[in-house]
Amino acid sequence: MxxxxxxxIGKYVAVYVCLLVVVALxxxxxxxxxxxxxxxxxxxxxxxxxxxLVVFYLMNLSSEKRNFFQFVAFFMLFVLACMNYVWTDSFRxxxxxxxxxxxx
Amino acid sequence: xxxxxxxxGAHSAPPMEAPPFAxxxxxxxxxxxxxxxxxxxxxxVAAYAFTRNATPDWPRPFHSVTSVGIMxxxxxxxxxxxxxxxRAAKTGxxxxxFRWMMxxxxxxxxxxxxxxxxxxxxxxxxVGLLQNPWGTAAFGAAFYSITGFSLLHISVGTIALAxxxxxxxxxxxxxxxxxxVNLFWQFVGLVWLFIVPVVYLMNLAR
Numbered sequence: 213m214x215x216x217x218x219x220x221i222g223k224y225v226a227v228y229v230c231l232l233v234v235v236a237l238x239x240x241x242x243x244x245x246x247x248x249x250x251x252x253x254x255x256x257x258x259x260x261x262x263x264x265l266v267v268f269y270l271m272n273l274s275s276e277k278r279n280f281f282q283f284v285a286f287f288m289l290f291v292l293a294c295m296n297y298v299w300t301d302s303f304r305x306x307x308x309x310x311x312x313x314x315x316x
Numbered sequence: 317x318x319x320x321x322x323x324x325g326a327h328s329a330p331p332m333e334a335p336p337f338a339x340x341x342x343x344x345x346x347x348x349x350x351x352x353x354x355x356x357x358x359x360x361v362a363a364y365a366f367t368r369n370a371t372p373d374w375p376r377p378f379h380s381v382t383s384v385g386i387m388x389x390x391x392x393x394x395x396x397x398x399x400x401x402x403r404a405a406k407t408g409x410x411x412x413x414f415r416w417m418m419x420x421x422x423x424x425x426x427x428x429x430x431x432x433x434x435x436x437x438x439x440x441x442x443v444g445l446l447q448n449p450w451g452t453a454a455f456g457a458a459f460y461s462i463t464g465f466s467l468l469h470i471s472v473g474t475i476a477l478a479x480x481x482x483x484x485x486x487x488x489x490x491x492x493x494x495x496x497v498n499l500f501w502q503f504v505g506l507v508w509l510f511i512v513p514v515v516y517l518m519n520l521a522r
Binding site for chain 1: 337338339347351354355358361362365366368369370381385388392395396399403495498499502503505506509510512513514516517518520
């Protein structure tokens, strides 16, 4: 029992440290001279990693029943994919603005 | 009275239908609420993305994000303390669960105060819903609506944490209720981790 408990805490500590590292990387990238879609892609990639860590481990989704896990996981991946699509698509407007072409 | 009626009346309680996914109804309700909230936040972020990239003079007012960094650290620390509270409740350590939940609520309160301080700082620089000194007026509306929606969740979560902790201590709530608050609190922490890059880090002054 004690071993299981220690193992469980070890898992959470590892997840917590990973989360701190990913957030620190986000702040580091924020201060770099990266612009436009490249910055967005990097930020959102880290945000997706954070989401997986928090939802699967801190919200304990990984220990839920398989069908419920699939239900939430598919929904979450769908929303994340939509957000990534929308962000990258929004740069089309930026391109239109900069080049002067696009829908009037 | 019909025979069917008499037969039904003989049972003390009608048979209950098993909850969907075989998880407790309260927990399922919280997950469904979170999923609905995820869509609301995703819509806000999508609208923000299009407004930001379609606007020529979008301001980049943030010279330093030290305060936001501290707030983020507090939020992540509160996620850890909440998890410790939940684990304590699961093992039956009532005093420990209460103590860690109150620590989480205190961290949430500090976060709320820092957030309000951040807002007051922005207001003192002339950022309102419909005006700001740097560029397009839409910046203020976007900033206050996204961060305000998050702040609302965090302040409500802080109150909920304190209420559930006190009721758990008094024996009216059990570990299942703490698990539900844990779900909500981890979710609001996650939302903040999306807001920081989108609203603050992408608008750092170059």
